[in-house]
Amino acid sequence: MTEEDSLVVPAGRLPEGQGHLFGGKASSLARMARGGLQVPRAACISTGAYNRYVDATGIRGRILLELNRKELEEMRWEEMWDASLRIRTLFNTTPIPDDLRLEMAAVLEPFFAGRSVVVRSSAIGEDASNASFAGIHESYVNVSGLDSILDHVRLVWASLWSDGALLYRKELGLQVEESAMAVVVQEMVLGERSGVAFGVSPQRPDQAVIEAVFGLNQGLVDGTVEPDRWLLDRTTGEVQSHHQPRREKAVMPWHQGVHLEDLPPEKSGQPPLSGEEVTKV
Missing domain, CATH: 3.30.1490.20 (ATP-grasp fold, A domain)
Incomplete structure (x- = not known):
C-alpha cells in the first residue's frame, strides 16, 4: 500500500x-x-x-x-x-x-x-x-x-x-x-466508568495494574481526575493493594467536547469498579 x-x-x-x-x-x-x-x-x-x-x-x-x-x-x-x-x-x-x-x-x-x-x-x-x-x-x-x-x-x-x-x-x-x-x-463510547489496564506493571513485572475513574477516560490520562488504582498479582490475579483517592470530579461529554463536573455522593463514596469487575479486567 x-x-x-x-x-x-x-x-x-x-x-x-x-x-x-x-x-x-x-x-x-x-x-x-x-x-x-x-x-x-x-x-x-x-x-x-x-x-x-x-x-x-x-x-x-x-x-x-x-x-x-x-x-x-x-x-x-x-x-x-x-x-x-x-x-x-x-x-x-x-x-x-x-x-x-x-x-x-x-x-x-x-x-x-x-x-x-x-x-x-x-x-x-x-x-x-x-x-x-x-x-x-x-x-x-x-x-x-x-x-x-x-x-x-x-x-x-x-x-x-x-x-x-x-x-x-x-x-x-x-x-x-x-x-x-x-x-x-x-x-466514541460514552462510558459511565473508564480505565486503563497494564498487563505488566511498569514498576514491577510480577504485578498488573488497573486504574479507573467515573466518567470519560480523558480525566484519567490527562491527570485531571485521580484514579482508583489496583495492584494485582499477575500469576494468581489476587488484589494486593487498592489506592482510593478523593473522588470529587468526573470528565463528561458536553456539547462539542467535554467538561468537568462534580460527582454525586452515591458515586464519590464507592470505587468505580467492584472487586468482581477488577478480577474480570
Missing part, C-alpha cells in the same frame, strides 16, 4: 505492515479488529492526507522556512515556542483543499453518520520501542459532524509542531523536517 492507494481506511481493512503510513496507534487498533476483539469503529487517515495538505497549501515550505531560520539544536526554548506557534497557526487558519476534503469525506461521512467520535493522533514512531510520544500530540473527544471532524483532523496535524513535540524530536535526534502525522477517527 502506498500513500495514494487510500487516504482513509477502516481499521478492520488495514493490512499488516502499514505502520509507516498510518502510525502505531492505527496499526494496533487494526490488529485488534482483525483479531476479532470488540473495537469501536475506527477510520485511519494516512500520512498521505497530511502530505497532500501541506504540499497543496504551501504549508510545507513555510515550515521549512521557520525551521531553517536557525539550527534546531541552537534554538532557545522561547525561539522554538515562537516558531511552533507560527507553524500551528498556519494549520489552524488554512482549510483542507476541496479535492482532498471530498476524498476524505467519502469515507468519513457515511462511516460516522450521526455518531460522536474521538479524533486521535497516530504519528509515525509515536509508540516506538525507543520513544514514547504519549501526551505530546493532541486528541479531541466528543466531536460530531463532518465539518467538525475535519477541523479537528487539522488540529491534530498541527500538534505535530507543538513546542513540546519539537523539543522531544530534537532530544531524540529525529529528522524534524521529515515528520508526518496520521490520524485515527474512532467512534
Whole structure:
C-alpha cells in the first residue's frame, strides 16, 4: 500500500505492515479488529492526507522556512515556542483543499453518520520501542459532524509542531523536517466508568495494574481526575493493594467536547469498579 492507494481506511481493512503510513496507534487498533476483539469503529487517515495538505497549501515550505531560520539544536526554548506557534497557526487558519476534503469525506461521512467520535493522533514512531510520544500530540473527544471532524483532523496535524513535540524530536535526534502525522477517527463510547489496564506493571513485572475513574477516560490520562488504582498479582490475579483517592470530579461529554463536573455522593463514596469487575479486567 502506498500513500495514494487510500487516504482513509477502516481499521478492520488495514493490512499488516502499514505502520509507516498510518502510525502505531492505527496499526494496533487494526490488529485488534482483525483479531476479532470488540473495537469501536475506527477510520485511519494516512500520512498521505497530511502530505497532500501541506504540499497543496504551501504549508510545507513555510515550515521549512521557520525551521531553517536557525539550527534546531541552537534554538532557545522561547525561539522554538515562537516558531511552533507560527507553524500551528498556519494549520489552524488554512482549510483542507476541496479535492482532498471530498476524498476524505467519502469515507468519513457515511462511516460516522450521526455518531460522536474521538479524533486521535497516530504519528509515525509515536509508540516506538525507543520513544514514547504519549501526551505530546493532541486528541479531541466528543466531536460530531463532518465539518467538525475535519477541523479537528487539522488540529491534530498541527500538534505535530507543538513546542513540546519539537523539543522531544530534537532530544531524540529525529529528522524534524521529515515528520508526518496520521490520524485515527474512532467512534466514541460514552462510558459511565473508564480505565486503563497494564498487563505488566511498569514498576514491577510480577504485578498488573488497573486504574479507573467515573466518567470519560480523558480525566484519567490527562491527570485531571485521580484514579482508583489496583495492584494485582499477575500469576494468581489476587488484589494486593487498592489506592482510593478523593473522588470529587468526573470528565463528561458536553456539547462539542467535554467538561468537568462534580460527582454525586452515591458515586464519590464507592470505587468505580467492584472487586468482581477488577478480577474480570
